[in-house]
Amino acid sequence: xxxxxxxLAYDGLPFNGWQIQANGVGVQALLQRAVRTMTKERTAVIGxxxxxxxxxxxxxxxxxxxxxxxxxxxxLRGLNSLLPASIRVRQVRQVPATFHARRSAKxxxxxxxxxxxxxxxxxxxxxxxxxxxxxxxxAMRSAATALIGRHDFRAFAAANDGSRSKVRRIYSxxxxxxxxxxxxxxxxxxxxxxxxxxxxxxxxxxxMVRNIVGTLVEVGQxxxxxxxxxxxxxxxxxxxxxRCAPPGGLYLVEIGYRLPFKRFRSVPLx
Amino acid sequence: xxxxxxxLAYDGLPFNGWQIQANGVGVQALLQRAVRTMTKERTAVIGxxxxxxxxxxxxxxxxxxxxxxxxxxxxLRGLNSLLPASIRVRQVRQVPATFHARRSAKxxxxxxxxxxxxxxxxxxxxxxxxxxxxxxxxAMRSAATALIGRHDFRAFAAANDGSRSKVRRIYSxxxxxxxxxxxxxxxxxxxxxxxxxxxxxxxxxxxMVRNIVGTLVEVGQxxxxxxxxxxxxxxxxxxxxxRCAPPGGLYLVEIGYRLPFKRFRSVPLx
Numbered sequence: 001x002x003x004x005x006x007x008l009a010y011d012g013l014p015f016n017g018w019q020i021q022a023n024g025v026g027v028q029a030l031l032q033r034a035v036r037t038m039t040k041e042r043t044a045v046i047g048x049x050x051x052x053x054x055x056x057x058x059x060x061x062x063x064x065x066x067x068x069x070x071x072x073x074x075x076l077r078g079l080n081s082l083l084p085a086s087i088r089v090r091q092v093r094q095v096p097a098t099f100h101a102r103r104s105a106k107x108x109x110x111x112x113x114x115x116x117x118x119x120x121x122x123x124x125x126x127x128x129x130x131x132x133x134x135x136x137x138x139a140m141r142s143a144a145t146a147l148i149g150r151h152d153f154r155a156f157a158a159a160n161d162g163s164r165s166k167v168r169r170i171y172s173x174x175x176x177x178x179x180x181x182x183x184x185x186x187x188x189x190x191x192x193x194x195x196x197x198x199x200x201x202x203x204x205x206x207x208m209v210r211n212i213v214g215t216l217v218e219v220g221q222x223x224x225x226x227x228x229x230x231x232x233x234x235x236x237x238x239x240x241x242x243r244c245a246p247p248g249g250l251y252l253v254e255i256g257y258r259l260p261f262k263r264f265r266s267v268p269l270x
Numbered sequence: 271x272x273x274x275x276x277x278l279a280y281d282g283l284p285f286n287g288w289q290i291q292a293n294g295v296g297v298q299a300l301l302q303r304a305v306r307t308m309t310k311e312r313t314a315v316i317g318x319x320x321x322x323x324x325x326x327x328x329x330x331x332x333x334x335x336x337x338x339x340x341x342x343x344x345x346l347r348g349l350n351s352l353l354p355a356s357i358r359v360r361q362v363r364q365v366p367a368t369f370h371a372r373r374s375a376k377x378x379x380x381x382x383x384x385x386x387x388x389x390x391x392x393x394x395x396x397x398x399x400x401x402x403x404x405x406x407x408x409a410m411r412s413a414a415t416a417l418i419g420r421h422d423f424r425a426f427a428a429a430n431d432g433s434r435s436k437v438r439r440i441y442s443x444x445x446x447x448x449x450x451x452x453x454x455x456x457x458x459x460x461x462x463x464x465x466x467x468x469x470x471x472x473x474x475x476x477x478m479v480r481n482i483v484g485t486l487v488e489v490g491q492x493x494x495x496x497x498x499x500x501x502x503x504x505x506x507x508x509x510x511x512x513r514c515a516p517p518g519g520l521y522l523v524e525i526g527y528r529l530p531f532k533r534f535r536s537v538p539l540x
Contacts, residue, residue: 011392056393076388086392118346122281122356123326127393 001065003099004075006031006045007091008060012247013126014086017053018060027051027087031062034082038075039066048101048255049108052207054126054247058111059090061255063101101255107171109200109254110209112245114217117192128194129213129249135220137175137195143219143226144173146233147212154236156212157205158244166236168208170201198253207244215242271335273369274345276301276315277361278330282517283396284356287323288330297321297357301332304352308345309336318371318525319378322477324396324517328381329360331525333371371525377441379470379524380479382515384487387462398464399483399519405490407445407465413489413496414443416503417482424506426482427475428514436506438478440471468523477514485512 010027018027032045048061070078072092079089098104113128115121120130147170154166177193197216199209215232218224224242232240280297288297302315318331340348342362349359368374383398385391390400417440424436447463467486469479485502488494494512502510 009389009392011395080389085390085395088389088392090389119279119350119358119360120355122279122358123397125281125355 001067001097003063003065003095003097005093005095005099005101006062006064006075006079006089008057008062008087009090010057010060010087012051012054012056012250014084015053017055018047018049018051027057027060028062030083030087031079032064034079035064035066037082038070038078039064039068041066041068046101048105049252051250051252052247055250055252056127056248057252059254060252061101061105063095063099065097104257105203105255106259107200107202107256108204108252109198109256110204111251111253112197112199112209112213113249113251114195114197114213115192116195119192124194126248129217129246131217131221133221134192135195135217136222137177137220139222139226140216140220141175143216143224143229144175146227146229147173151233152236153205153208153233155232155238155241156208156215157238158207158211159238161206161208163205166205168201168203168205170199172198172200173212174198210245210247210250211238211241213245213249217245218242271337271367273333273335273365273367274342275363275365275369275371276332276334276345276349276359278327278332278357279360280327280330280357282321282324282326282520284354285323287325288317288319288321297327297330298332300353300357301349302334304349305334305336307352308340308348309334309338311336311338316371318375319522321520321522322517325520325522326397326518327522329524330522331371331375333365333369335367374527375473375525376529377470377472377526378474378522379468379526380474381521381523382467382469382479382483383519383521384465384467384483385462386465389462394464396518399487399516401487401491403491404462405465405487406492407447407490409492409496410486410490411445413486413494413499414445416497416500417443421503422506423475423478423503425502425508425511426478426485427508428477428481429508431476431478433475436475438471438473438475440469442468442470443482444468480515480517480520481508481511483515483519487515488512 015025015027028045028047035043035045043064043066045062045064051057075092076089115124115128115130116134150169152166153168157166175195175197177195197213219226285295285297298317305313305315313334313336315332315334321327345362346359385394385398385400386404420439422436423438427436445465445467447465467483489496
C-alpha cells in the first residue's frame with residue numbers, strides 16, 4: 001500500500017503529548033481519528049517523535065498507509081478541517097511504501113526557548129521557560145561542547161526511558177539570543193532577552209533535551225561550573241545532572257531523513 | 271497625592287477587555303483589586319486605552335494616586351505577584367500628580383497582525399487574523415494613504431462609539447511583512463507571510479483600527495479598489511466601510527505623552 005507522509009505543527013499546551021494516553025487526548029489519537037474518517041480504513045498513524053505533554057512541534061513527521069487515492073492537497077484540506085485549530089497539517093507528500101516516519105529518521109532538531117528578565121511576557125506563557133536573573137550564555141556554550149559527539153547519555157535520560165541503547169550522537173548544540181520585551185527609555189527595570197538553544201542529534205532519549213537544558217541553565221546561573229558536564233556524562237548517573245526544564249519551552253523543529261543535515265535552515269520562531 | 275504610572279502587557283484572550291464588565295473579568299478590575307490590596311486605600315486605576323475583549327497590549331499605560339510610599343520595584347514585584355501571569359506590570363514610575371494616563375496621552379500606536387497562507391499557525395491562534403489567499407499589500411498601502419491626516423473617522427467607528435468629536439489625526443500607517451510558517455523543500459503547499467500593520471494617531475474611535483484593517487484587507491483581496499477609501503471616509507457612513515477585523519490580531523503597542531512621536535522605536539513582535 002502506498003504511504004502518505006504528513007508534516008505537522010501543534011501547540012503542545014492543549015494536549016497530553018503525542019501518544020494516546022489513558023487519561024486525556026493525545027495528538028496522535030486526534031490525528032488517527034481524522035485520518036480514519038477520511039480513509040474509512042483501520043489506518044494506523046505513526047509519528048517520528050513521541051513529544052511529551054506540553055511540548056510543541058513545528059514539523060513533526062507522521063506516516064500512514066492507505067488504499068484511498070486522495071491527492072496531497074485533498075489530505076491537507078480534509079485533515080485540517082477535521083482537526084482542532086491547535087493541530088495543523090502543514091504538508092502532505094506521497095512517499096515510498098517503505099518510508100517509516102520514526103525508523104527512517106536520520107536526525108532531529110529540537111529548539112528550546114528561555115526568556116530572561118525581571119518580567120515574564122504574557123505572550124510566552126507555556127511557550128518559553130522564564131528565568132528572572134540573566135544567564136551566563138558563554139559558560140553555557142562552553143559547557144555544551146562536552147555534549148557534542150557520540151556518548152552514552154544515560155545521565156540525561158528520564159528513569160523510565162525505554163530504549164535499549166542509551167548511546168546517541170549530538171551533531172550540534174548552538175545558543176543564540178533574540179531580544180525579548182524591552183523597557184522604554186531608561187526606566188526600571190532593565191529588559192531581558194530570549195535565549196534560543198538549537199540542538200541536533202541522531203535521536204534523543206526520553207526528556208534528554210530538557211535534562212540537558214536544565215543542566216546548562218544551572219551552569220548559566222553559576223550553580224555549576226562549565227567543566228562539570230563532562231564528568232556528569234561519564235558518570236552515567238541521572239542524579240548528577242540538573243533539573244528537567246519545563247516542557248513548554250521545547251519545540252520539535254525538524255526531522256531529517258538524509259545525512260548530512262542541512263545546517264540551520266531558517267525555521268521561524270514558533 | 272503623588273501619582274504612580276504603570277506600563278502593562280496583557281494577553282487579551284483570557285479577558286473581557288480593559289473595562290470592568292457586568293459579566294466577566296476586565297483587566298482594569300483585576301489591576302485595581304491588586305493595587306487596592308497593596309494600598310489598603312480605595313484607589314481608582316485609570317487606563318489610557320479601553321481595549322476591547324480579545325485585544326492585546328504590549329504597553330498599556332495606567333495611573334493611580336496613593337499616599338503609600340512604596341518604591342517602583344516594590345510596586346512591580348507586589349502587583350505582579352497579585353496578578354494572573356497573563357497580565358504583567360512591565361514598568362512603574364512616579365509621575366507628577368497632574369499626570370493622567372488617558373488625558374495626557376498625545377498619541378497611540380496600534381499594531382495589527384495578519385497571517386496569510388494555506389495553513390494557519392497553531393501558535394498564532396487568537397494572536398493574528400488568518401487569511402488564506404495572499405493579499406495585495408501594494409494596493410493596501412496605496413489605499414491607506416487616504417487615511418493619513420486629520421479627518422472625521424465616523425465611517426470607521428463602531429455605532430456605539432461614545433466620543434463627541436469623531437475627528438482624529440492619523441500620523442502614520444505602515445504595512446510590512448515578516449516571514450510566517452514556511453514549507454520545506456518545494457513541497458505543497460506554498461508558505462505564507464505575516465503582514466504587520468502599524469498605525470499611529472492622536473487617538474482612535476471605538477473599533478476604528480479594526481474597521482480600517484478590515485476595509486484595507488478587502489482592498490488587498492481585490493474586493494474593493496484602493497481609491498474607494500477616500501470616498502468612504504468622506505461619506506461618514508459606517509455601512510460603506512468593510513468588516514471589523516477580529517480583535518485577536520490587534521495590539522496596543524505604545525502610548526506617547528510628548529510630540530513628535532519617536533518613529534518606530536523597536537517593539538518586538540508581540
